[in-house]
Amino acid sequence: MYKLEHKLTAWHMGIALAALAIGGLIGPFQKLEHVGVNLYSLLRPIGVQSYYQGLTIHGVLNALVWTTFFITGFFTFATVHSLGRPMRYPRLSIAALVVMGLGTVMAAVPVLLNQATVLFTFYPPLKASPFYYIGLTLVVVGSWMVGWSMYFTYGAWRKEHPGERTPFIALASLITMVMWQIATFGIAVEMLWLVIPWSLGLVEGTDPQLARTLFWFTGHPIVYFWLLPAYVSWYGMVPKQAGGKMFSEPLARLAFWLFLILSTPVGFHHQYMDPGVPVGWKYFHAIFTYGVFFPSMLTAFTVIASLELGGRARGGTGLLGWIRKLPWGDPSYAAQNLAMILFAFGGISGLTNASYNMNLVVHNTIWVPGHFHLTVGTAVTLSFFGILYWLLPKLTGKELWNRKAAVWQAWTWFIGMIFMSNAMHVMGLRFGIPRRTMLGVAPYADAEWQLFLIEAAVGALILLVSGILFYLNVVGTVFFSRKLTQPVEMPVAEPLDPHPSPAWLDAWRPWLAVALVLIIVAYGPMLITMISQVRLNAPGFRVW
Amino acid sequence: MIEIDRYEKIWIVVSAVILVLFFSALTVAAFATGIQLPGPVQQVDPRTVATPGVSPFGEPGLRELGPGRYEVYILAQTWQFTPNEIRIPAGSTLTFYLTSKDVQHGFRLEKTNINMMIIPGQVSSLSRAFDEPGTYNFVCQEYCGIGHQAMFGRLIVEP
Numbered sequence: 001m002y003k004l005e006h007k008l009t010a011w012h013m014g015i016a017l018a019a020l021a022i023g024g025l026i027g028p029f030q031k032l033e034h035v036g037v038n039l040y041s042l043l044r045p046i047g048v049q050s051y052y053q054g055l056t057i058h059g060v061l062n063a064l065v066w067t068t069f070f071i072t073g074f075f076t077f078a079t080v081h082s083l084g085r086p087m088r089y090p091r092l093s094i095a096a097l098v099v100m101g102l103g104t105v106m107a108a109v110p111v112l113l114n115q116a117t118v119l120f121t122f123y124p125p126l127k128a129s130p131f132y133y134i135g136l137t138l139v140v141v142g143s144w145m146v147g148w149s150m151y152f153t154y155g156a157w158r159k160e161h162p163g164e165r166t167p168f169i170a171l172a173s174l175i176t177m178v179m180w181q182i183a184t185f186g187i188a189v190e191m192l193w194l195v196i197p198w199s200l201g202l203v204e205g206t207d208p209q210l211a212r213t214l215f216w217f218t219g220h221p222i223v224y225f226w227l228l229p230a231y232v233s234w235y236g237m238v239p240k241q242a243g244g245k246m247f248s249e250p251l252a253r254l255a256f257w258l259f260l261i262l263s264t265p266v267g268f269h270h271q272y273m274d275p276g277v278p279v280g281w282k283y284f285h286a287i288f289t290y291g292v293f294f295p296s297m298l299t300a301f302t303v304i305a306s307l308e309l310g311g312r313a314r315g316g317t318g319l320l321g322w323i324r325k326l327p328w329g330d331p332s333y334a335a336q337n338l339a340m341i342l343f344a345f346g347g348i349s350g351l352t353n354a355s356y357n358m359n360l361v362v363h364n365t366i367w368v369p370g371h372f373h374l375t376v377g378t379a380v381t382l383s384f385f386g387i388l389y390w391l392l393p394k395l396t397g398k399e400l401w402n403r404k405a406a407v408w409q410a411w412t413w414f415i416g417m418i419f420m421s422n423a424m425h426v427m428g429l430r431f432g433i434p435r436r437t438m439l440g441v442a443p444y445a446d447a448e449w450q451l452f453l454i455e456a457a458v459g460a461l462i463l464l465v466s467g468i469l470f471y472l473n474v475v476g477t478v479f480f481s482r483k484l485t486q487p488v489e490m491p492v493a494e495p496l497d498p499h500p501s502p503a504w505l506d507a508w509r510p511w512l513a514v515a516l517v518l519i520i521v522a523y524g525p526m527l528i529t530m531i532s533q534v535r536l537n538a539p540g541f542r543v544w
Numbered sequence: 545m546i547e548i549d550r551y552e553k554i555w556i557v558v559s560a561v562i563l564v565l566f567f568s569a570l571t572v573a574a575f576a577t578g579i580q581l582p583g584p585v586q587q588v589d590p591r592t593v594a595t596p597g598v599s600p601f602g603e604p605g606l607r608e609l610g611p612g613r614y615e616v617y618i619l620a621q622t623w624q625f626t627p628n629e630i631r632i633p634a635g636s637t638l639t640f641y642l643t644s645k646d647v648q649h650g651f652r653l654e655k656t657n658i659n660m661m662i663i664p665g666q667v668s669s670l671s672r673a674f675d676e677p678g679t680y681n682f683v684c685q686e687y688c689g690i691g692h693q694a695m696f697g698r699l700i701v702e703p
Contacts, residue, residue, distance in 0.1 A: 050690060119687055123648050125590075125664055126689070205591075208648060208663050250546040272581055273650075273661045275668035279583040283574050290566050297559035301552055351566070356581065357573040360657040364650050364685035432654050434685040442693040444681050502546060538590045538664045541647050543622045543689025 004090050005080045010395045011097055012073025013388070015104065016066050017474060020381075023061025024467050026054045031420070031460035034439040034453045047112045051438040052119070052544055056111055059120035063376060065104055067226045068139060070384050072100065072146040074229055075173045077391070079150045081490045082170035085160070088152040096145030103138025106131045117544035119436060121215065122195070124206045127540025130199040137191045140184050147177035165500045168249060169236040169492065175256045176228040178508075179221060182515060183264050186217025198540060205537045209276035210530045216267035217523065224263040224292075226376050228256070230383035233336060234303045237387075239493035241333045242326055244310025247302050249495035253505040255302075258295040261515040265522030266292055272359045281526055282356065288522060289354040296347060303340065309496065331406030335386030338414040339379050342421075346374030349425060366435045367428020370421045378417045382410065385470060392477050394488040401476030405469050412466035420459025423452040582660045582668045585641070590664035594619055594645040601643055606630055615639040618697075620649040620662045622689050625682065628697035632674060638699075639671035650685035653699065661686065677703040 026048070029039055033051055040051060048054045076093060080086055087093050109131065110116040116128035122136075154166070154174055166174075190211050198206045235252045239245055246252060268285035271277050311322025327333045349371040352358045362368065393400050400406060427433045431449055439445060439453065495501075504510070548556070573579050588599055596602035604619040604626045614636055619626045621644065632638055642651055642662045649662040655678075660668040674680075684695035 052687065052690060052692070055687075117690075123686075125647050207665065209666055212648075212663070248546070248549060248552060251548070251552070254546075271661075273659055275582045275661065275663060275666040276584055276587075279581050282581060282583075283570075286570055286574075287567060290563050290570070294559060294563060297562075298556070301555045305549075305552070355566075355573075356570055357577075357579045357657075360579070360581070360659050363659050364652065364661075432652055432683070434650070434652065434683055436687045436692075437685075438693040442696075444683055444696045497547065505546075535587070535589075535665060541622070541689070543647060543691075 002080050002086055005076055005087055005093075006395055008090075008093055008097060009073045009077040009391075011101075012069045012076065013391070013395070015101065016069035016073065017471075019061040019065035019069065019104075021467075021471060023058050023066060025464075026058040027062075028457075028460040028464045029054055030058065031453075031457040035450070035457045036440050037457075038440060047114070049114050050117065050544065052436075053111075053114050053117045055436060056117050056119050060107065060111060062381075063120050063226075064136065064139070065108075067376065067380065068143055069100065069104075071176075071225065071229045072096070072143055074384075074387060074391070075150060075177065076146060078169050078173050078232065078490065079153060082167045082173070082492070083153065083157045084167075085153065085157050087149055088156040089149055092145060092149040092152065096142045096149060098142075099145060100139050100142030103135045103140075103142060105135070106138065107135025110135075114544070121219075123215070124195060124198070124208050124211045125538045125540050127199055127542055130196060133191055133196050133199055137188070137196070140187065144181055144184070147181055150174055150177055165506050167492075168246070168252060168495075169232060169490075171253060171506065172228070172232045172236065172256045175260050176225065176232070178512070179228070179260045179263050179515075180225045182260075182519070183218050183221030183225065186214040186267070187219075190214035190218075194536075198536075203536055205535075205539050207530075207534050207536055208538050209274065210534055212271060212274060213267075213277070213527070213530060216270040217264070218267075219270060220267045221263040223372075223376065224259055226380045228259060230336075230339065230380050231255070231299060233383055233387055234340065235299070235306075236493055237491040238303070238333065238336050239306035239310060240491035241330060241390075242307050242310030243313045244306050244308070244493070245496040246493045247305035247309060247496055249497065250501035250505055251298055251302055253501055255295040255298045257505065257511045258298075259292070260511055261518055262288065262292040262295070264515070265518045266354075267523075268526075269354045269356075269359070272356060273363045276530070277526065285522060286354060286356045288518075290351070293347070293351060293354075300344070306493065306496075307337070329403075329407060331400070331403055331410055332386045332389035334407050335389065335410035335413075336383045338410050339382035339386065342374050342382075342414065342417060343379035345421075346371060346379055350375065361432070362428050364435055365428030366424045366433045369435050370424025370428060373417060373424070374421050377421075378413065382413050385409070385413070388474070390488055390491065392474065393484060394490070396478055396481075397484055398477055398481040399484055401473050401481045406473050409466050409469040409473065412462055412469065416459045416462030416464075416466055418459070419462060420456045423455035423459065427452045427456075579657070580670050582670055584666075585669045586667040587665055588643055588667060590643070590645055593643055594621070600641070601645075606632070612636045615641065617641045618651070620644040620651070620684070620695075621646050623684070623691035623695040625651075625684075625695065625697040629700065630698070631700045631702055634677045634701050634703055635673075635675055636701075637671060637673045640669060642668045647688050648686050649688050649695070651682055652685045653680050653682045655680055658682075659685070674699075674701045677701045 110129035116132035118126040314325040316322030316325030
């Protein structure tokens with residue numbers, strides 16, 4: 001069953017894992033540089049010529065390639081298994097993979113050749129090789145095609161099952177892909193209209209303020225594109241792994257619909273410090289940003305309640321005694337539960353960023369990467385590791401090579417990230433140390449910083465150990481492990497209440513309409529103003 | 545409608561109340577405490593902005609507007625601020641005007657709430673009163689190329 005879909009998923013996962021291996025390995029070099037241990041000469045043989053080129057590789061491979069390929073692979077798998085039918089147009093899925101792969105190669109080559117040291121935000125007028133921009137655009141287009149293939153499959157399922165409720169995992173995956181499709185409008189316009197023609201030399205200049213605005217139109221919802229696949233697993237799969245049920249399935253569906261409507265009209269909270277955006281619009285987006293916090297609060301309750309059902313079903317008693325009974329020895333479970341715990345802290349630091357006034361203190365300080373290493377670096381990445389701990393055996397037909405090492409991997413990631421992100425948050429808040437900066441040679445560095453820079457470097461080294469444990473298990477499972485003795489299936493949590501959820505939680509039109517209206521209200525006037533006053537007068541610079 | 549568990553209802557209400565409190569705190573901070581964020585001031589042409597006579601950024605520097613009132617035009621470029629040293633007497637109010645003639649930069653003045661993006665084509669501005677004598681570093685907080693880590697300056701508030 002689903003032989004082709006599994007093969008496609010394996011390809012997506014393979015590219016994702018290769019990207020993270022390289023991108024992740026560069027992380028500790030940065031933190032060591034900050035404490036005066038510059039090891040970049042070791043990276044010369046693979047073409048890395050500077051701290052900032054390494055930083056570009058770290059950001060592009062981890063935040064863009066690892067996440068996107070994991071998500072497209074995971075959703076391809078989850079959709080067909082949740083709907084119980086193969087892909088409607090498998091060739092579209094194959095074409096999607098080819099486009100994404102081609103785009104990745106096109107973007108990776110100039111990065112490795114130091115022709116695109118512009119970081120993953122590529123703010124113009126920094127001007128990279130056009131292949132970098134075209135490649136990234138193709139990755140996005142390929143991810144759309146993965147979404148289209150999912151929609152066609154869903155349409156076919158709908159015809160075969162009139163009147164039935166869409167299974168939760170499929171619905172949540174589809175909503176995430178539709179959200180992504182809407183959200184990437186911004187970056188598509190930035191690339192196709194402003195950046196690509198300019199990098200090809202077809203126009204002389206660009207409008208950096210408008211480019212930033214279009215970038216952050218996509219740049220905030222992209223974090224929900226990363227996070228929601230983890231939520232699919234936390235809501236729809238982890239309760240089953242814990243021996244429990246989904247506490248309230250309708251609210252889980254509601255949370256995903258709320259993300260569809262609230263993820264996008266919030267991007268100006270990344271631009272509070274921008275001179276070209278009026279303060280009133282910043283305030284407006286701040287309010288919406290707090291709104292998008294609400295579905296995450298729903299998630300916290302439902303997921304913890306579902307886990308409690310599991311802990312009690314396994315014999316746990318007392319107010320908190322059920323926690324000890326959870327399957328902590330199962331690496332897939334342990335990784336995802338630890339990811340959830342750090343996400344609570346990531347959520348709090350995220351609220352701080354979103355706050356209009358606190359942002360003055362932390363904007364573009366090392367606090368910000370401290371925040372997103374808890375969110376995309378842990379809530380998302382450690383959950384994806386947890387998913388891979390059952391998905392790799394499923395795809396390869398082999399046992400996970402070493403379960404104990406996998407449990408250790410999850411804990412070392414958790415502990416390493418506590419050290420690193422704690423230090424980064426403190427340094428940003430207390431000293432205002434800038435992010436994305438080669439701090440080891442910064443002339444304004446202060447002796448007071450040293451203790452925290454060391455703490456962050458210790459955290460990074462623990463993370464390195466964790467990463468090595470992870471890849472040992474990946475390689476061990478694929479090449480050296482024994483055959484599965486029992487088949488592995490995708491965990492699917494049953495709802496506690498067997499009644500089907502109400503029809504309005506399975507209806508696309510009203511939610512899509514609200515999503516579009518909110519985007520038009522939140523972005524329409526400002527985008528029309530900026531586009532009507534566009535001045536393509538900033539020439540490009542190669543300053544690395 | 546959906547059947548909602550009693551504890552979950554309480555949680556939803558508490559979450560909603562927390563969010564309303566946050567909204568309120570944000571609104572009070574935004575409109576009643578004098579928190580300033582940069583907003584549109586002026587647009588310039590990044591190709592000519594550093595040419596003397598074309599804009600005040602052609603001759604960047606400190607100007608005294610009146611007793612205890614100063615403004616400073618700072619031009620950002622790879623990888624320096626011009627001027628990179630500013631001296632004002634304690635008790636003065638200083639208004640910053642910043643722009644870039646090349647790529648994006650940032651401006652964060654330590655120990656204060658002055659934090660701005662510097663974007664070619666735009667002018668960023670905030671003001672503040674400086675009562676405490678001392679040296680305040682201002683640092684470029686946005687990646688601007690290979691020498692980014694060297695880009696900083698000093699505001700010296702003299703007693």
